[in-house]
Amino acid sequence: STAEVPNTPDSFEAVGTVSQLEAEGQILNENFKNGAISVTRNPEDSELLYAVNPTCTHNRCLVDWNAAERKYICPCHGAEYSPDGTVIKGPAQENLPPYLVKIEGAQVLVQA
């Protein structure tokens, strides 16, 4: 069928590839519909993915993924977040917004 897929809030958008996630430990896509998106995966359980908007909730700097420590660190004032976006160190007080994420074939998709 050639029916158009409506761009509903339920639709998933490809943000990167599984090989990119495996090679770099993170997919950072700044052209996602709702702003930047960051996807990481749990090394102990490759099925367990996390997607968050990596814009610091303190003052909107882009947070860096620290793969060794498995957390996001804000370069501006040092706030830290767990892979699911939960604040673990201030000055940020609000969590990074989480998104639903899934793998389909070679693609990583995030709910837009």
Ligand code: FES
């Ligand atoms: Fe991230 Fe201030 S902008 S800690």
